[in-house]
Amino acid sequence: MNVATTVARAYRAEMIKLRRPSTLAAMGVIGALSVLATVLAYALAHATPDLTVTARGSGFQVTLAQLAAPAGPTLGFVGGTTFIGLLAFVVFAVSMTNEYGQGTLRTLFLREPRRLGWLGGRLGAMFSALAAALLVALMLSVATALVMSQVRGIDTSQWWTGAALREAADNYLNALVGTVFFALVGTTLGILLRSTTVALAIGIAWMFPVEHIVQNAWSGATGVFPGLVFDAVGRGGVVDASYGSALAVGTGYALIAAVLGAVSLARRDVTA
Amino acid sequence: MPGRTSVDGMTTTLDGSGATPGALPTNPGISPPTLAKPHPPAIDVRGLTKRFGRRTVVDGLDITVPTGAVAGFVGPNGAGKTTTLRMLLGLVRPTAGSGTILGHPLTRPADYLPRIGALIESPALYPALSGERNLASLAVLAGQDPDRVPAVLDTVGLAGRGGDAFRTYSLGMKQRLAIAAALLCDPELLVLDEPTNGLDPSGIRQMRDLVRSLGGDARDSDADTPVRPRRTVLISSHLLAEVEQICDWIIVVERGRLAYQGPTDGLMADGSHRVTLRPEQPDQLGMLADLVAGFGLRVTRDDDHITLHLDGVAAGTTRSTTRSTAHNAAHSDQNAATRTALLAELNRATLARGITLVEIAQQRVSLEERYQGLVETTASSHTGQEER
Numbered sequence: 001m002n003v004a005t006t007v008a009r010a011y012r013a014e015m016i017k018l019r020r021p022s023t024l025a026a027m028g029v030i031g032a033l034s035v036l037a038t039v040l041a042y043a044l045a046h047a048t049p050d051l052t053v054t055a056r057g058s059g060f061q062v063t064l065a066q067l068a069a070p071a072g073p074t075l076g077f078v079g080g081t082t083f084i085g086l087l088a089f090v091v092f093a094v095s096m097t098n099e100y101g102q103g104t105l106r107t108l109f110l111r112e113p114r115r116l117g118w119l120g121g122r123l124g125a126m127f128s129a130l131a132a133a134l135l136v137a138l139m140l141s142v143a144t145a146l147v148m149s150q151v152r153g154i155d156t157s158q159w160w161t162g163a164a165l166r167e168a169a170d171n172y173l174n175a176l177v178g179t180v181f182f183a184l185v186g187t188t189l190g191i192l193l194r195s196t197t198v199a200l201a202i203g204i205a206w207m208f209p210v211e212h213i214v215q216n217a218w219s220g221a222t223g224v225f226p227g228l229v230f231d232a233v234g235r236g237g238v239v240d241a242s243y244g245s246a247l248a249v250g251t252g253y254a255l256i257a258a259v260l261g262a263v264s265l266a267r268r269d270v271t272a
Numbered sequence: 273m274p275g276r277t278s279v280d281g282m283t284t285t286l287d288g289s290g291a292t293p294g295a296l297p298t299n300p301g302i303s304p305p306t307l308a309k310p311h312p313p314a315i316d317v318r319g320l321t322k323r324f325g326r327r328t329v330v331d332g333l334d335i336t337v338p339t340g341a342v343a344g345f346v347g348p349n350g351a352g353k354t355t356t357l358r359m360l361l362g363l364v365r366p367t368a369g370s371g372t373i374l375g376h377p378l379t380r381p382a383d384y385l386p387r388i389g390a391l392i393e394s395p396a397l398y399p400a401l402s403g404e405r406n407l408a409s410l411a412v413l414a415g416q417d418p419d420r421v422p423a424v425l426d427t428v429g430l431a432g433r434g435g436d437a438f439r440t441y442s443l444g445m446k447q448r449l450a451i452a453a454a455l456l457c458d459p460e461l462l463v464l465d466e467p468t469n470g471l472d473p474s475g476i477r478q479m480r481d482l483v484r485s486l487g488g489d490a491r492d493s494d495a496d497t498p499v500r501p502r503r504t505v506l507i508s509s510h511l512l513a514e515v516e517q518i519c520d521w522i523i524v525v526e527r528g529r530l531a532y533q534g535p536t537d538g539l540m541a542d543g544s545h546r547v548t549l550r551p552e553q554p555d556q557l558g559m560l561a562d563l564v565a566g567f568g569l570r571v572t573r574d575d576d577h578i579t580l581h582l583d584g585v586a587a588g589t590t591r592s593t594t595r596s597t598a599h600n601a602a603h604s605d606q607n608a609a610t611r612t613a614l615l616a617e618l619n620r621a622t623l624a625r626g627i628t629l630v631e632i633a634q635q636r637v638s639l640e641e642r643y644q645g646l647v648e649t650t651a652s653s654h655t656g657q658e659e660r
Contacts, residue, residue, distance in 0.1 A: 005415070009412060009413050009415055013409045013412040013413035016405060016409040017398060102399070104397065104398060106363055106392055107397060107450075108413065110388075110390045110392070111413050111414040111456075269365055
């Protein structure tokens with residue numbers, strides 16, 4: 001039996017598991033975060049750029065003119081990708097550590113000993129759910145933007161053009177790639193550490209407070225540290241890290257994470 | 273010879289006639305099928321070793337489980353039972369050792385796991401999913417037909433609760449659902465690790481009955497005749513009374529090493545035996561004791577009878593750290609014959625001395641006593657080796 005068969009079976013098996021309320025709840029949280037980010041973007045938008053705020057690249061300054069542009073309806077969605085990335089990191093890390101903690105991993109490997117095939121199918125299913133959740137979040141964000149544009153009196157004539165559609169597609173793909181990067185690192189930490197507490201403590205502490213503290217002192221951190229790089233990818237590039245370089249560095253981190261996770265899963269004993 | 277096969281050099285009847293030297297006992301209440309050709313052992317591993325750092329958990333274990341046997345795997349806590357089972361099932365990588373499971377190399381679990389059902393330690397399924405969804409997910413993962421789920425739920429007595437979330441199940445129900453998961457593939461080999469752990473007496477009884485029933489014939493679903501040998505069951509347990517009732521083959525480990533393996537009857541018949549001799553005249557007790565002592569046997573004297581300890585008669589024949597399964601089985605029968613001959617000789621000698629015996633009673637030791645003796649002997653042997 002080839003690896004593709006294993007991956008396909010694992011994908012279908014994972015899909016059966018994903019059809020449950022907690023999956024809908026996680027998707028709902030992603031949608032809610034996106035809506036919240038959209039509301040904040042529109043509510044806090046200035047008529048002109050606020051020059052008192054130092055542009056660090058990670059800030060989220062929006063002007064009413066930007067909101068009226070073709071990218072306007074999805075700017076709120078882009079602003080929420082940082083939170084969505086964090087959520088994806090947590091969900092993927094916890095789902096993996098739970099497999100160890102609950103002992104379900106041994107049950108799975110007794111039925112399918114081709115571990116890497118299982119991992120591939122599992123991640124494929126979870127990424128599919130993530131992609132669906134982001135699509136729903138994007139649509140909710142656009143709907144919210146329509147409502148908020150009426151509140152702020154924003155001209156939406158440029159929103160219904162081909163350029164706006166391309167912007168929306170680009171923003172969606174960027175958000176998906178950035179979130180997948182976060183999810184991969186979460187999965188790998190879960191496999192390596194096998195403990196929810198330790199994986200979350202290390203992952204969240206490093207990728208959020210620590211990286212941002214360093215970033216405040218050194219702007220180059222934006223293009224180097226994984227959490228900041230993934231965030232830059234999700235937002236389509238930022239001032240201190242262009243999209244191209246962020247995507248290259250982020251892909252490197254994701255590949256390293258994938259190799260580490262795969263080797264660990266394949267070689268280490270399942271003792272839980 | 274039709275109906276006979278050789279397992280690790282041991283001649284084994286598979287026609288149910290039983291009592292030939294080294295015979296493989298049958299499952300209680302189940303008639304074994306007639307087989308056209310012999311089958312290799314379901315499990316046959318040599319030198320299985322696992323070290324975690326400097327700690328050796330399993331130490332050169334040789335295990336043979338004949339096809340069709342219901343085998344008990346017993347040993348104290350920390351003896352290495354679960355680690356051994358995990359190595360057999362591909363969850364833990366052996367440090368050393370080789371062998372075959374269902375005819376496939378131990379190093380290729382993907383080749384044999386589809387034909388094995390297993391429950392290792394506690395039942396581990398997704399708490400939020402229903403029993404049916406848990407099983408359906410596992411069936412799809414293994415490439416099996418999810419339509420089998422209702423049937424296996426029925427087999428373990430959970431047909432009415434399949435739609436409930438796993439977390440709402442009692443421990444006994446969780447154990448049964450995990451066994452249902454193991455049965456999804458209609459396994460040729462069923463491996464159960466402490467399936468009665470944490471169960472109340474009623475649950476233990478249900479589990480025992482279930483395991484007994486699972487050790488039956490494996491049949492083609494579309495035919496009445498067996499198309500392969502009986503399902504082999506390997507069950508680890510602390511409950512020796514359960515093992516004694518369920519298992520026809522037993523493997524005893526202590527500190528990661530083999531203390532015994534062979535037919536359960538062989539273990540019981542072997543080794544430490546006591547025989548009570550009661551003379552008609554109590555004043556002949558001293559003469560009787562002297563006579564028996566003359567045979568080189570250890571004797572204890574009570575008010576109206578003496579007790580012979582036949583440990584020495586079978587000395588060195590029960591522990592199999594270096595001997596094969598076949599060797600053990602053969603010795604077991606030899607020992608029984610030796611004891612019978614000895615008792616006959618004693619009877620003749622007492623009559624010749626004018627002592628009339630009104631009672632010659634063999635006291636069969638329990639599996640628990642035999643097990644304890646084996647474990648203590650093996651432990652002291654290991655301690656001696658470590659000290660040297």
